[in-house]
Amino acid sequence: MMNPWRLRLLSRLDTLGTIRAVAKAANLSPSNVSQQLALLEAETRTQLLERTGRRVRLTPAGLILARRARAILDHMDAVEAELRGLGEEPAGLVRMGAFQSAIHTMSVPAVTRLAREYPRLTVELLQLEPHESMPALRGGDVDIIITTTNFDELPLGPDLDLVPLATDPILLVTPLGHAAAGRGTVDIAAYADEPWAFDMPQSYMANLALRLCRQASFEPRVVCRFSNYLMTLQHVEAGLSIALLPGLAVDRRYRVATRALATPVTRTITAAIRRSGRSTPPRAAVRVVLDALRHNPHPPMPGHD
Template sequence: MLHLGRLHLLHELSVLGTISAVAEAMHLTRPAVSQQLAQLEAELETVLFERSGRSVELTPAGRRLVARAAELFELVEDIEAELAAANTQISGEIRLSAFGSLASTVVPHAIARLANEHPQLNVSIQELEPADGLKAAASKKMDLAVVDDLVSAGNLATLLEFHPLCTDHFEAVVAADHKLAGKRSIQLSELAHERWALNQTAVTYYDFLLNAFHAAGFTPRVMSSCRNMSATLEIVRTGCAVSVLPQLALKAISNDPDFSTIPIRPILNRRIFVALPKGAARRPAVRAVLNALEAAVPPEAALTAS
């Protein structure tokens, strides 16, 4: 009989790519994971994966088994959802990840709503970039992950379901005394000779903007790269640099007289989704968090979400 725990380890390996990463995610030792996977291969008398440098590649048989196991895990989700639905009070532990601009805007409002409506539900939040959030949801380290369409789900798409949340536009941000401040809109080419504050460590965001800059005919002179958006804004406040940031995150400075935010033409936007393991939305606690996220989206962003 197939061992469900060993199937789960193979599923994790298909997502995370290395035995060491699986061991860390499952709080096991590397030898223990290797031993369990070897036992699975012995039981099936089939080679399921092969080492390729520091990572591993699933064999065709391994990929087929992971695909069928995903159906099994979805059935387990259904069973758990049915049992949870019998409890009239929504409770338990839910793990949620989101990238910076959503973690600082939509997510706090959703958490406040959940605390009021479902006080027995405990939600833990972790800030993860979209690519990492996808992996965390696919490997079930997270119950829900807020992600965007700037990153491809690739092979993970078969393990996940996606719920549209909203659309977010990017806007130029300059100091209030900048020569372009107050304009109704600008083209990126008008900022070609500026110095820039851009978070280069947020790879998908930076690559997306870099492609837009190249299409506008220039490469930005980046003089500041900060993970913290507040630090980026402080650099812009001084007038030493300009930036392009998501509109949702810019609500925090909407009444700050030191800044001017300017719509970009043509429009730069991204669609935002909630990714979760297939079948997980049928669990009442997960559905409650999903509903709270949808309710927390500002109307102007939600209108174009579908």
């Protein structure tokens, strides 16, 4: 008999790529993960792992089992959840991962409404950027994610249900008194010599902003980097920089101006859940959260001052 918990570790190894990453996700030590996978090899009487230098990778048999394991675990979880949820209103814990600007504009309003309508349902919010949320969803660490499907090479497949929620324009954000704080669209090439505020290296917005600047034929002079959009807005408000930000990230409490780009750039905001129901809460609970996100009245986009 194969141990379901060890099968989940093997599946995570296929998704995350390293023993260390699996250990971190499962809150175990790397040696413990290795021991459990060795026991799984003994249970299956099959070599599932092989070493290449200091790394471990799945053998062809390991790859087959890891991918079949997802279907096995999904079916077990779906049956268990269905039995728990028979005849009950949506209840339990649903874990939602969302990127920074979607938390206060989409997640929090939806969760507030759900708390009133379904008191037995708890939604746990986790900040996960797009490159983090898809592996977390597939690995079973969250039950639903809000992510972006433009520009990022997301590994999508038939195991996921995707629901578009909104489109969000990328805007030039400047101090109120800045020369760019006018009306109409703007060509960012005109501001090649400005000081720029960027997100952290290799993040979604840092990569996108750098690509847009280079498409406009200049290398931006980056004077600060923040992982928090509110800190970026504060820096811009103080007149120390300008920035490219998604419309949802521009908090109206900050005295900044926004301009649409002459060549429009938008991102599609999408919710994703596992199609086969591999989650701890009943399927109905996940669907209720998804419906709340779909019908949430998103705030209007910032005006173009």
